[in-house]
Amino acid sequence: AQSVTQLGSHVSVSEGALVLLRCNYSSSVPPYLFWYVQYPNQGLQLLLKYTSAATLVKGINGFEAEFKKSETSFHLTKPSAHMSDAAEYFCAVRPGGGGNKLTFGTGTQLKVEL
Amino acid sequence: KAGVTQTPRYLIKTRGQQVTLSCSPISGHRSVSWYQQTPGQGLQFLFEYFSETQRNKGNFPGRFSGRQFSNSRSEMNVSTLELGDSALYLCASSLPGQGGGNIQYFGAGTRLSVL
Numbered sequence: 398a399q400s401v402t403q404l405g406s407h408v409s410v411s412e413g414a415l416v417l418l419r420c421n422y423s424s425s426v427p428p429y430l431f432w433y434v435q436y437p438n439q440g441l442q443l444l445l446k447y448t449s450a451a452t453l454v455k456g457i458n459g460f461e462a463e464f465k466k467s468e469t470s471f472h473l474t475k476p477s478a479h480m481s482d483a484a485e486y487f488c489a490v491r492p493g494g495g496g497n498k499l500t501f502g503t504g505t506q507l508k509v510e511l
Numbered sequence: 512k513a514g515v516t517q518t519p520r521y522l523i524k525t526r527g528q529q530v531t532l533s534c535s536p537i538s539g540h541r542s543v544s545w546y547q548q549t550p551g552q553g554l555q556f557l558f559e560y561f562s563e564t565q566r567n568k569g570n571f572p573g574r575f576s577g578r579q580f581s582n583s584r585s586e587m588n589v590s591t592l593e594l595g596d597s598a599l600y601l602c603a604s605s606l607p608g609q610g611g612g613n614i615q616y617f618g619a620g621t622r623l624s625v626l
Contacts, residue, residue: 438619439620440517440620487554497542497603497605498544498556498559498567499544499615501555504554
C-alpha cells in the first residue's frame, strides 16, 4: 500500500527564512507525488507534482521539491518565507495504476513569524 | 473557467438524519473524487466516480454513498448520521483518463456538523 509520512505537524519560521517541509513516501512502484496547500476555510490548492519527468520540481509561489528515490523523500522547500505562506501543507501520493485516489499525509501547519 | 463548486458550504444536521452533498466539477472534467477531512483522521478518500461509474472506493461504511450524473455532477449521501461524521467534505475533479500526472482540483468543501 502507498503511504506518505510528514515529519513535524507544526513548523515555525521567520519571514525571509528557508522553509523546509518534510515528506517521505512508501511505494512499491514508482509513485506520483504531490504537494497541496490549504488556507483556512478553503479547499486544497496544488503547489507542485512529481511524475518522473524531472527530480527537481518547481511549483507555484516559489516552492520547489526534490524527489530522492534513495531516501524515499519528496521534501518541499522555499528559499524565503513570506507571511502569506502561513497555511497547512499536505503531501500526497497516487499509485501509478488506474484511478485518481490520493493518499495524504497528516499535514504540516506552517507558521511564519515577523 | 469556473472551479469546482460544492454546495452547500455549511450544513448542520442531527444524529440519525441523512444528508446529500453536491459537487459540480470543472467543465470538461469527468472524474470526481470525494474526501473526508477531520482533525483526528486527516484527509481520507471516500470514492471516485468516472463516467457515472464508481471507480474506486475507500474504507468507509455503507452509510456513505455517491453517484455521478451524465453531466459529471456528483452527489454524496450519508445516511443515519453519527457525531463522528462531522467533517469537511471535499470534492475534487480531474480530466478524463487515468494518467498518473492528472491534477485533481478541489472545491472549497462542505462543512457538516452533526449534533
